[in-house]
Each structure stands twice: as structure tokens, then as C-alpha cells.
Amino acid sequence: METACADHWAARLARSHGAAEIDALCVEYTGNEGLMNMVYQLMDSDDSRTATNALWLLNHLPKSEDVWLETHRADLIARTVAEEVSGRRRMLLCLVSRLPFGADDVRIDLLNFCFDHALQPRETAACRALCVKLAYELCRHYPELLRELHITLREMMLDPLPPSVASAVRSVKRHLPKTWKV
DSSP states (O other), X not given: OHHHHHHHHHHHHTSOOOHHHHHHHHHHHTTOHHHHHHHHHGGGOSSHHHHHHHHHHHHTSOGGGHHHHHTTHHHHHHHHHHOOSHHHHHHHHHHHHTSOOOGGGOOHHHHHHXXXXXXXXXXXXXXXXXXXXXXXXXXXXXXXXHHHHHHHHHHHTTSOOOHHHHHHXXXXXXXXXXXXXX
């Protein structure tokens, strides 16, 4: 029965879907941990569309399911830093940015990834903006890391930035000590 269900969902996610269809699928699987885990596993599908649609579906989970997302924290972070397709990388960054990050949750690999991708002009603006915001969330408990973030933001501002990245930089700057001129 479980294999039949997985095959059914894989077939559904192999098709192209609009936003309304994704919302309907979310209603169907939200709150059902077994189905949510199945959709999560479909991110590993050999079919690119199925894997991307599974990720898109996870991005439409209601905030009430963020606790479930937290159970996948380590895997989501590992997937994010390893993802090579920018659209999927953006969706993974969106999922990771929904997670709370306390002082004990700093992952240096994720922090380095955020710094590297925030500075890459060839990275999409959405990914760069998410990396700036996520870098702040990872650094905010540590003054020495905030100082490094400050230096990175200053370096970013030397070049023209897309509006979304400039907005993310301004937003993070508001949280930095006023004595640091960025």
C-alpha cells in the first residue's frame, strides 16, 4: 500500500502544476506526517520535475508545520549547501530560513555558504538576499561573527546590487551596532 501511495504521489508531482494546484496538494498532505515524509523523500526523485515539485510543495507548507521541518534541519542544510540548481537552491534556502537558529544552531558550512553566495554577482538575486538574511540569523548571537557579516555587507555595497539584495542588506544593517558605519 505504501509503495502504491508513493507511486501515486510521484506520478502527480511529475506533472506541471500551477499555484492553485500546489495549494490543493498542500491541503491534501498537510498534517499527515506520513505523506509529508513521502513528499520530502520525493525531493530525491531521479525525475527533475518530480523532485522540484516536491520541493515547491514543501515550500507551501503552512507555518504550523515548521516544527516538522525542524526534524529535517540537518538534512535540509546539507541539501542547501550541496544544491547546484539555483531554483532548487532558492527553495531550500527558503525552507532553511523558516527554521529558528539559536546560539547552539550555528552551522559553519551553512554560514560559509551564505557568505560565499551573498557575494557572488552571478548568483540569483533571490538567493543572494536569502543568504544575507540567513547569515544574520546565524551570526546574531556572536559579536565576532556579526563583525564578519558587517565586513561582508560593506564589501557587497561596493558594487551595484539588485533591489532585493540591497533591501536585505539595509534590513540587516538596521540590526547591527550603530557605531559600525556600513
